Amino acid sequence: xxxxxxxxxxxxxxxxxxxxxxxxxxxxxxxxxxxxxxxxxxxxxxxxxxxxxxxxxxxxxxxxxxxxxxxxxxxxxxxxxxxxxxxxxxxxxxxxxxxxxxxxxxxxxxxxxxxxxxxxxxxxxxxxxxxxxxxxxxxxxxxxxxxxxxxxxxxxxxxxxxxxxxxxxxxxxxxxxxxxxxxxxxxxxxxxxxxxxxxxxxxxxxxxxxxxxxxxxxxxxxxxxxxxxxxxxxxxxxxxxxxxxxxxxxxxxxxxxxxxxxxxxxxxxxxxxxxxxxxxxxxxxxxxxxxxxxxxxxxxxxxxxxxxxxxxxxxxxxxxxxxxxxx
Amino acid sequence: xxxxxxxxxxxxxxxxxxxxxxxxxxxxxxxxxxxxxxxxxxxxxxxxxxxxxxxxxxxxxxxxxxxxxxxxxxxxxxxxxxxxxxxxxxxxxxxxxxxxxxxxxxxxxxxxxxxxxxxxxxxxxxxxxxxxxxxxxxxxxxxxxxxxxxxxxxxxxxxxxxxxxxxxxxxxxxxxxxxxxxxxxxxxxxxxxxxxxxxxxxxxxxxxxxxxxxxxxxxxxxxxxxxxxxxxxxxxxxxxxxxxxxxxxxxxxxxxxxxxxxxxxxxxxxxxxxxxxxxxxxxxxxxxx
Numbered sequence: 001x002x003x004x005x006x007x008x009x010x011x012x013x014x015x016x017x018x019x020x021x022x023x024x025x026x027x028x029x030x031x032x033x034x035x036x037x038x039x040x041x042x043x044x045x046x047x048x049x050x051x052x053x054x055x056x057x058x059x060x061x062x063x064x065x066x067x068x069x070x071x072x073x074x075x076x077x078x079x080x081x082x083x084x085x086x087x088x089x090x091x092x093x094x095x096x097x098x099x100x101x102x103x104x105x106x107x108x109x110x111x112x113x114x115x116x117x118x119x120x121x122x123x124x125x126x127x128x129x130x131x132x133x134x135x136x137x138x139x140x141x142x143x144x145x146x147x148x149x150x151x152x153x154x155x156x157x158x159x160x161x162x163x164x165x166x167x168x169x170x171x172x173x174x175x176x177x178x179x180x181x182x183x184x185x186x187x188x189x190x191x192x193x194x195x196x197x198x199x200x201x202x203x204x205x206x207x208x209x210x211x212x213x214x215x216x217x218x219x220x221x222x223x224x225x226x227x228x229x230x231x232x233x234x235x236x237x238x239x240x241x242x243x244x245x246x247x248x249x250x251x252x253x254x255x256x257x258x259x260x261x262x263x264x265x266x267x268x269x270x271x272x273x274x275x276x277x278x279x280x281x282x283x284x285x286x287x288x289x290x291x292x293x294x295x296x297x298x299x300x301x302x303x304x305x306x307x308x309x310x311x312x313x314x315x316x317x318x319x320x321x322x323x324x325x326x327x
Numbered sequence: 328x329x330x331x332x333x334x335x336x337x338x339x340x341x342x343x344x345x346x347x348x349x350x351x352x353x354x355x356x357x358x359x360x361x362x363x364x365x366x367x368x369x370x371x372x373x374x375x376x377x378x379x380x381x382x383x384x385x386x387x388x389x390x391x392x393x394x395x396x397x398x399x400x401x402x403x404x405x406x407x408x409x410x411x412x413x414x415x416x417x418x419x420x421x422x423x424x425x426x427x428x429x430x431x432x433x434x435x436x437x438x439x440x441x442x443x444x445x446x447x448x449x450x451x452x453x454x455x456x457x458x459x460x461x462x463x464x465x466x467x468x469x470x471x472x473x474x475x476x477x478x479x480x481x482x483x484x485x486x487x488x489x490x491x492x493x494x495x496x497x498x499x500x501x502x503x504x505x506x507x508x509x510x511x512x513x514x515x516x517x518x519x520x521x522x523x524x525x526x527x528x529x530x531x532x533x534x535x536x537x538x539x540x541x542x543x544x545x546x547x548x549x550x551x552x553x554x555x556x557x558x559x560x561x562x563x564x565x566x567x568x569x570x571x572x573x574x575x576x577x578x579x580x581x582x583x584x585x586x587x588x589x590x591x592x593x594x595x596x597x598x599x600x601x602x603x604x605x606x607x608x609x610x611x612x613x614x615x616x
Contacts, residue, residue: 056422107605112364112421112563116555117604123552124597131591138590244548248429255426292440292544299433306426307412310419 067226344577369550375533405526562613
C-alpha cells in the first residue's frame with residue numbers, strides 16, 4: 001500500500017472512532033476529547049501562519065479573545081446567537097490580523113521582532129479589555145445557561161455531546177482546509193517564503209501579499225476557537241483569555257506534534273491533553289496535589305520533547321508507520 | 328495636580344526604571360551575543376528575589392549584602408544552563424529555542440509555586456521607609472540605593488566589555504561567529520560566560536527590586552514581558568539602550584499610574600513598544616539589523 005493510501009485509511013479509522021466516541025465515553029472522557037479537538041483545531045489555525053508560512057506568532061490569544069468577546073458580547077447584550085456572532089468574530093479577527101500583518105510586513109519586521117510584536121498586541125488588548133465596562137471588565141462576562149438538554153445549534157446551547165460534535169466538525173473542517181491549502185498555489189508560495197523569503201521574492205512571489213493571506217486565514221480560523229470557548233465555558237475574563245499562557249497553550253500542540261505537518265497539531269493536542277490529565281490523576285492518587293506540581297511535570301516533558309524530538313512527534317512516528325512520502 | 332507630586336512620582340519611576348534597566352541589560356547582553364531570546368528572564372528574576380527573601384529571613388542578610396553571593400551563584404547557574412541546555416540549541420530555529428526556554432520558565436514558575444505558595448513575600452529593612460528631602464522633593468532611600476547599585480553594576484559590565492580581553496573576545500563572538508572560531512576562540516565557552524553575566528545582572532536587579540516590590544511566583548512572566556519591552560524600546564543588543572529603555576518604561580509606568588489608572592500602566596508600555604517597533608524597529612539606540 002502506498003503511503004498516501006495508508007494515511008487515508010488511518011484518517012478514515014480516526015474519523016470513525018471520533019464519530020462513535022460519544023456512544024461509549026462517559027461525561028469526563030467526552031470533555032477531555034472536546035478539549036483535545038479544541039486544541040487540535042486552534043493548533044491547526046496557528047500552524048497555517050507558522051508551519052506553512054514561517055511567521056512565528058506568540059499572540060494567538062488575541063484572536064481567541066476577540067472572537068470570544070465579539071460573539072459573547074452580541075449574545076449577552078442583544079440576544080443575537082453565535083450563528084450571527086461568528087461573522088462579527090471573523091470580521092474583527094481578520095481586521096486585527098490584517099492590521100498587525102500590514103504594520104509588521106510593511107515595516108519589514110520579522111523573526112523574533114515579529115513574535116514580540118504579536119505578544120505586544122495581545123497584551124495591549126488584554127489590559128484594554130480590563131477597562132471596557134460594557135463587556136464586564138476584569139469581573140468577566142457571563143453567558144446564561146438556559147438549558148442543557150435540547151441541542152440548539154444556532155445558539156450553541158445544549159448538552160456536552162453537541163459541543164463535542166461541533167468541535168469535531170470544526171477540527172475536521174480545519175484539517176480539510178489545511179490539506180487543501182498546503183497543496184494550493186498559496187501553500188507552495190508559503191513554503192517557499194518559509195524556507196527562504198529572499199529567494200521567494202527573487203522568483204517574483206509577492207511575499208507581502210501571501211504572508212498577509214496566511215495571517216488573515218489563521219486569524220479567521222482562530223476566531224472560531226474563541227466563539228466556541230465563550231459558549232462552551234459560558235464565562236470570559238480578559239485576564240485568562242488574552243493571556244500569553246493561552247497563546248503558549250495553543251502553540252504547544254503543533255510544536256510537540258510537528259510544525260508544518262497536517263497530523264502534528266492533532267497528535268500534539270492529544271498527547272498534551274491526555275498527559276496533563278493523567279498527571280493530575282496520578283498525583284491525586286499518590287496524594288501529591290500541590291499547586292504547580294502538574295505544570296512542573298508538563299514543563300519537564302516539554303523540555304524532553306524539544307531536546308530529543310526537535311521536529312516533533314509526528315515526523316518520527318510517520319517514519320515508523322511508513323507514512324511519510326519518502327518511504 | 329500639584330507639581331511636586333508629579334515630580335516625586337516621576338523620580339520614583341526613573342529610579343525604579345534603572346533597576347528594570349539592569350534586568351533588561353541581562354536580556355540584551357544574552358541576545359546580543361548568543362542570539363537567543365531568553366524567554367525565562369523574568370522567571371530567573373523572581374528566583375533571585377526569592378533567594379534574597381530566603382537569605383534575609385534565614386540569616387537577616389540585607390539584600391545589599393546578599394547581592395554578591397546571589398550574583399555569583401547566578402553566574403554559575405547561567406554558565407551551566409548555557410553549556411548544558413542552550414548551546415545545543417544555538418543552531419536550531421527560533422521557535423525551537425523559544426520552546427526550550429518556555430519549558431524552563433514553566434518549570435521555574437511552578438517550582439516556586441510549589442516551594443513558596445502563591446502568597447507575596449518581601450523583605451523589611453528599616454531604611455525602606457526613610458527618605459531624604461530636598462525641599463518638596465523626596466528621595467526614597469531604598470530606591471536611591473537600589474538605583475545606585477544598578478548603575479554601578481551596569482557600569483562594571485560596560486567596562487568589562489570595553490576594556491578586558493575576555494570582554495573583547497565575547498564581542499568578537501557576537502560580531503562574527505565563524506570569524507571568532509577561525510581565530511581560535513572557544514565560542515561556546517564565551518557564550519556560556521555571557522549567559523552567566525546576563526544571569527548575574529538579573530540576580531543583582533532581583534536583589535534590588537525586592538526592596539521595592541513584593542514577589543509572587545506569577546510575577547515571572549510579567550517581568551519577562553517587561554524586559555522584552557525595555558530592550559526593544561532601547562534596542563535589542565544595545566547596552567545603553569537597555570538602561571535608557573528601563574528609565575523610559577519606569578517613567579511611563581509611573582506617569583500612567585498617576586494620571587490614568589495603575590492597572591493601565593503596562594498598556595502604555597506596550598503601546599510604546601508597538602510604536603517603537605513600527606517606526607524605529609531597531610530600537611532607540613540600536614543599529615539596523
